[in-house]
Amino acid sequence: MINFTQEAGFGLRRRKRAEARFQWAGRGAILISLAFLVIMFASIIGNGAGVIWQSQIAVTVDLSAEEIDPENIGDASFNSLVKKGLRDAFPEVEKRKEKKRLYGLVSTEAAFEVERQIQANPELLGGMQTLWVTASDDADLYISGQVDTDLPEVKRRVSDAEIAMLDKLLEEGLARETFNRGFFTNGDSREPEIAGILSSLMGSALTLLVCFALSFPLGIGAAIYLEEFAPKNRMSDLIEVNINNLAAVPSIVFGLLGLSIFLGYMGLPRSTPLVGGMVLALMTLPTIIIASRAALRSVPPSFKEAALALGATPVQAIFHHVLPVAMPGMLTGAIVGMAQALGETAPLLMIGMVAFIVDVPTSVLEPATALPVQIFLWADAPERAFTEKTAAAIIVLLTFLILMNLIAILLRRKLETRF
Amino acid sequence: MPDGTLIITRSERPRWRDNLIIAVMAAAAGVAILVTLGIVLSLVFETILFLKKVPISNFLFGLEWSPQTAIRADQVGAEGSFGVLPLINGTLLISAIAMAVATPLGLTSAIYLSEYASKRARDWVKPALEILAGIPTVVYGFFAALTVAPFIRMTGGQFGLEVASESALAAGMVMGIMIVPLISSLSDDVINAVPQSLRDASLGMGATQSETIRRVVMPAALPGIAGSLLLATSRAIGETMIVLMAAGLAAKLSLNPLDAVTTITVQIVALLTGDQEFASAKTLSAFALGLLLFVLTLIMNVIALRIVKKYREQYD
Numbered sequence: 091m092i093n094f095t096q097e098a099g100f101g102l103r104r105r106k107r108a109e110a111r112f113q114w115a116g117r118g119a120i121l122i123s124l125a126f127l128v129i130m131f132a133s134i135i136g137n138g139a140g141v142i143w144q145s146q147i148a149v150t151v152d153l154s155a156e157e158i159d160p161e162n163i164g165d166a167s168f169n170s171l172v173k174k175g176l177r178d179a180f181p182e183v184e185k186r187k188e189k190k191r192l193y194g195l196v197s198t199e200a201a202f203e204v205e206r207q208i209q210a211n212p213e214l215l216g217g218m219q220t221l222w223v224t225a226s227d228d229a230d231l232y233i234s235g236q237v238d239t240d241l242p243e244v245k246r247r248v249s250d251a252e253i254a255m256l257d258k259l260l261e262e263g264l265a266r267e268t269f270n271r272g273f274f275t276n277g278d279s280r281e282p283e284i285a286g287i288l289s290s291l292m293g294s295a296l297t298l299l300v301c302f303a304l305s306f307p308l309g310i311g312a313a314i315y316l317e318e319f320a321p322k323n324r325m326s327d328l329i330e331v332n333i334n335n336l337a338a339v340p341s342i343v344f345g346l347l348g349l350s351i352f353l354g355y356m357g358l359p360r361s362t363p364l365v366g367g368m369v370l371a372l373m374t375l376p377t378i379i380i381a382s383r384a385a386l387r388s389v390p391p392s393f394k395e396a397a398l399a400l401g402a403t404p405v406q407a408i409f410h411h412v413l414p415v416a417m418p419g420m421l422t423g424a425i426v427g428m429a430q431a432l433g434e435t436a437p438l439l440m441i442g443m444v445a446f447i448v449d450v451p452t453s454v455l456e457p458a459t460a461l462p463v464q465i466f467l468w469a470d471a472p473e474r475a476f477t478e479k480t481a482a483a484i485i486v487l488l489t490f491l492i493l494m495n496l497i498a499i500l501l502r503r504k505l506e507t508r509f
Numbered sequence: 510m511p512d513g514t515l516i517i518t519r520s521e522r523p524r525w526r527d528n529l530i531i532a533v534m535a536a537a538a539g540v541a542i543l544v545t546l547g548i549v550l551s552l553v554f555e556t557i558l559f560l561k562k563v564p565i566s567n568f569l570f571g572l573e574w575s576p577q578t579a580i581r582a583d584q585v586g587a588e589g590s591f592g593v594l595p596l597i598n599g600t601l602l603i604s605a606i607a608m609a610v611a612t613p614l615g616l617t618s619a620i621y622l623s624e625y626a627s628k629r630a631r632d633w634v635k636p637a638l639e640i641l642a643g644i645p646t647v648v649y650g651f652f653a654a655l656t657v658a659p660f661i662r663m664t665g666g667q668f669g670l671e672v673a674s675e676s677a678l679a680a681g682m683v684m685g686i687m688i689v690p691l692i693s694s695l696s697d698d699v700i701n702a703v704p705q706s707l708r709d710a711s712l713g714m715g716a717t718q719s720e721t722i723r724r725v726v727m728p729a730a731l732p733g734i735a736g737s738l739l740l741a742t743s744r745a746i747g748e749t750m751i752v753l754m755a756a757g758l759a760a761k762l763s764l765n766p767l768d769a770v771t772t773i774t775v776q777i778v779a780l781l782t783g784d785q786e787f788a789s790a791k792t793l794s795a796f797a798l799g800l801l802l803f804v805l806t807l808i809m810n811v812i813a814l815r816i817v818k819k820y821r822e823q824y825d
Contacts, residue, residue, distance in 0.1 A: 105717050105720065106717070108717070108719060108720075109717045109718060109719045109720075112719035112722070112723075113621070113625055113719070115617050115621075116617045116618060116620055116621025116622075116625060117621060118617075119613065119614045119615075119616075119617035119618040119621070120618045120621060120622075120634055120638070122614060123614055123618065123638060123641060123686060123689045123690075124634075124637055124638070126641075126686045127637070127640060127641055129656075130644075130648075130649075130652045130656075133652060133655070133656050134648070134651075134652065137655070307537070308537045308540055309537075310537075311533060311534040311536075311537030311538070312534065312537040312538035312540065312541060314534050315531065315534035315535050315537065315538045316538050319531050319534065319535070320535070320538070328542070329538055329539075329541060329542060331811075331814075332541055332542055332545055333541050334814055335545075335807060335810050335811060335814065336541060336544060336545060338740065338743060338744070338806065338810040338814075339548070339747075339803065339806065339807070339810075340746070340747025340748070340749070340774065340802060340803075340806055341747070341749065342747065342749045342774050342777055342778070342799070342802070343548060343552075343747070343799055343802060343803050344548075346548075346551065346552060346777070346795070346796060346799040347544070347547055347548045347551055347552075349781065350551035350552075350554075350555060350796065351547055351551050355551075372544050375540070375541060375544070376541070379541065403524075403527050404527070405526075405527040405530050405531065406527075409530075429643065432645075433643075433644070433645025433646070433647070433648075434645070435645065435646065435647045435749075435750050436646075436749035436750055436753075436774070436778065439778055439781075439782055440777075440778070440781055442782075444782055462645055462647045465647050465648070465651065466647050466650070466750065466753075466754065469647075469650070469651045469654065469655075469754060470754075477655065480651060481651075484647075484648050484651060487645065487648070488644070488648070491643060491644075491645070495643060
């Protein structure tokens with residue numbers, strides 16, 4: 091005869107263990123996903139934080155009237171002035187190869203920087219002046235302590251001779267690390283130490299402006315029509331299914347649409363924020379429509395009924411009484427859509443917003459690039475110093491996304507407490 | 510003038526204006542249809558041009574993808590071979606890896622969040638998981654290429670495995686993490702829609718909570734979960750930036766996750782960035798790939814959305 095009590099007792103213990111295992115599996119899955127998030131953020135911040143500091147080297151240049159004509163500052167050869175200043179600081183350097191290394195300590199942009207400083211402060215002219223210029227990317231790696239001197243020379247980016255020169259500069263206080271303003275005020279550059287995010291940031295802002303100006307009114311209009319006025323027939327069903335499917339179409343397909351219709355058929359200018367914004371607007375439209383419809387649905391019908399009972403037309407009832415109440419919800423949807431658009435890269439690659447842009451774009455018709463595309467371009471660049479720039483640009487992008495989402499969450503909170 | 514006339518003229522005036530406003534809003538709703546139409550027309554039009562240069566059987570069943578190199582100058586389709594199978598192979602391999610990572614993680618977290626977690630824990634964990642969905646894919650791509658791929662290469666090297674520096678595994682794993690919140694939030698909705706009475710009945714019969722979930726809740730939620738997995742797969746197939754940055758450009762027929770493979774989306778980007786002559790078979794093939802991608806994901810989305818909708822109605 092089977093002892094039921096005993097059987098049940100054994101079974102119970104096994105089943106309770108299974109229960110605990112099951113719960114731990116759930117906790118484990120969540121932990122793994124969140125751990126990945128933390129590791130990714132830590133890796134990016136670790137890689138990108140160094141961008142806050144930038145190395146500079148002091149060069150003593152001869153700005154007497156023999157070298158520079160005060161009337162015609164632009165005619166002077168600043169390049170040779172900087173080189174001469176470097177040679178004077180290291181008189182022992184004579185061989186051609188070593189001189190080349192010496193010149194390589196400062197950025198190729200150093201001459202322009204000297205010129206700009208003199209243009210801004212003409213009173214510097216007339217004698218020897220010690221000016222700070224940006225160090226090259228390799229010198230910056232050493233000054234910021236990212237070069238492992240224990241490695242054999244061939245495995246390092248910075249040679250022993252360069253290290254000796256940099257050590258001397260550091261000892262004499264002629265090399266320093268300062269706040270890297272250039273990263274936020276420069277455009278892109280082939281030289282990693284000069285490259286900044288301003289041009290791509292402006293490109294993103296202009297693109298989002300176009301995107302918002304198109305998708306917000308279109309999205310709200312469509313949402314109001316579908317929610318309040320559309321007759322329930324096959325046509326409105328079709329639109330509904332269509333919008334849901336559109337939200338799941340791969341973003342790169344929107345890029346192909348933009349390439350073939352906006353650029354190919356309509357002949358709009360390539361690589362511009364105008365076209366980028368239009369493509370992103372089509373992409374974010376479903377998000378905004380879906381969120382706006384949900385916002386309209388959350389307004390109690392009594393609002394509309396009261397207005398109708400007092401003699402308002404349906405359009406008046408919606409625009410005067412339902413829309414203002416639904417607005418925070420619609421804005422939330424729009425901000426979430428804009429955040430999506432801000433992070434989008436693939437469709438912009440299709441319409442040529444991958445150009446190398448040095449100048450900061452000022453209108454939606456100038457060629458531009460966007461922040462995520464800049465990240466993609468820098469991630470592909472071979473120079474080691476661009477890895478740091480890439481990570482720093484990602485930090486900037488994520489900061490903007492977090493801000494936008496915070497605003498959306500605050501708006502949603504406000505909406506939720508209404509009723 | 511008597512008051513009555515005034516009222517009539519006032520209510521007469523807005524009528525045409527109201528109709529105009531409604532018409533404008535209806536047109537806005539029509540834009541959504543226009544977009545779909547635009548996508549289909551532009552892709553189909555360019556694809557037809559492409560198929561005039563390359564026969565459809567070569568495209569769909571060809572085993573070699575090398576749009577750049579001509580073998581002989583006077584051959585048919587002298588600009589290279591356009592066999593799409595290696596690309597489909599790579600796309601499916603990476604998506605399969607992504608789903609192998611995302612399905613267990615997403616489903617178990619959804620079950621835990623909907624059935625076990627306290628409301629406070631849910632209020633914290635759910636938004637934290639949603640962050641994963643809000644991070645731009647270019648960031649995942651950077652992380653995959655900079656950190657995950659070298660890590661897998663190194664680990665593989667210690668076990669004597671030869672890992673390509675741009676392995677399918679790295680791209681697929683990172684993509685899998687990206688998809689976790691999509692699966693978990695969709696499945697969460699589905700699991701929550703299972704009527705409480707089913708749970709109560711099972712618990713009342715003496716089943717433990719995990720037995721209830723495994724034998725009652727999950728079977729009841731299965732169609733909806735299948736729909737959410739299908740949507741996630743379609744998302745993985747259409748993903749571009751992660752694979753562009755972390756997977757390779759080499760078109761290869763391989764099922765080895767440690768190999769470098771390429772995907773449909775990567776090839777579209779590769780074909781259309783840089784110098785291009787517009788009417789060449791090489792450029793046009795990108796649109797044929799785009800159409801393939803669109804049709805593939807559309808079929809999956811339509812089925813998935815229909816399943817999810819039907820499932821919701823079943824328990825409403």
